[in-house]
Amino acid sequence: MREDIASLRNEYSKEELDEQSIEVNPFNQFDKWFTEAVASEILEPNAMVVSTVSKKGVPSQRTVLLKDADKEGYTFYTNYDSKKGQELEHNANISLLFPWYELERQVIITGKAQKVLKEKSVKYFHSRPRESQLGAWASNQSSEITDRSVLEEKLKMLEERFLNKEIPLPENWGGYLVIPETFEFWQGRKSRLHDRIFYQDEMEGTWKISRLSP
Ligand SMILES: Cc1cc2nc3c(=O)[nH]c(=O)nc-3n(C[C@H](O)[C@H](O)[C@H](O)COP(=O)(O)O)c2cc1C
Numbered sequence: 001m002r003e004d005i006a007s008l009r010n011e012y013s014k015e016e017l018d019e020q021s022i023e024v025n026p027f028n029q030f031d032k033w034f035t036e037a038v039a040s041e042i043l044e045p046n047a048m049v050v051s052t053v054s055k056k057g058v059p060s061q062r063t064v065l066l067k068d069a070d071k072e073g074y075t076f077y078t079n080y081d082s083k084k085g086q087e088l089e090h091n092a093n094i095s096l097l098f099p100w101y102e103l104e105r106q107v108i109i110t111g112k113a114q115k116v117l118k119e120k121s122v123k124y125f126h127s128r129p130r131e132s133q134l135g136a137w138a139s140n141q142s143s144e145i146t147d148r149s150v151l152e153e154k155l156k157m158l159e160e161r162f163l164n165k166e167i168p169l170p171e172n173w174g175g176y177l178v179i180p181e182t183f184e185f186w187q188g189r190k191s192r193l194h195d196r197i198f199y200q201d202e203m204e205g206t207w208k209i210s211r212l213s214p
Contacts, residue, residue: 012104012188017195019211024117025069026183026199026207033100033107033185034069042102051095052087058211060087067098067124074109075116077124079141081172088113104188111180121174126166133167134158151209184212 023029037045046066068075092112138154187195194214199207
């Protein structure tokens with residue numbers, strides 16, 4: 001074990017988050033921070049860590065890209081037969097984590113995932129570069145393959161199949177809308193006395209706001 005790992009640490013002092021300045025509605029607070037994350041030009045501001053749980057209760061995580069945010073929730077796109085897709089089929093509980101380290105911020109959202117309407121997936125699929133569309137066809141995401149050539153041969157075959165044609169949305173590919181039930185906004189502060197503001201959905205569009213101990 002490297003001895004210097006234990007000494008890796010930073011003091012956080014960039015910003016504060018308090019009950020007076022936060023938005024009453026967490027969607028607005030998210031918009032505010034997301035806008036700031038994009039403006040700050042950090043790498044992949046829309047990357048989020050998505051957690052799902054297996055039938056046996058074993059958690060798994062992976063990074064995906066946020067592709068839409070509206071008053072209903074947060075959308076990402078993936079393969080519905082992937083590990084995450086299979087887990088969501090049995091258990092719609094999901095958590096999203098935005099690790100905005102350069103801003104000394106983290107946002108965690110928990111809620112339920114549901115598939116978006118097919119028309120929305122079709123529209124987004126066709127907005128992607130052609131190579132990405134072919135990639136979605138070529139990959140049975142999360143399944144085992146013998147080696148890389150399997151993918152390359154499949155891609156070649158698909159390029160011929162769809163030559164000069166519009167590439168249709170694969171049946172097993174599309175979006176998930178995450179409908180939030182809780183939000184936590186974390187802002188790093190001095191002496192590890194960080195700000196953590198927690199929102200809990202209390203139905204009918206009202207959110208209970210509380211401060212959590214760091
Ligand atoms: C920065 C980044 C962005 C990614 N974006 C996506 C995405 O939007 N959708 C997706 O299915 N996988 C995305 N991936 C790949 C996933 O992390 C993951 O490997 C894949 O979805 C399979 O996950 P699963 O086997 O747990 O279902 C991304 C990976 C990284 C590092």
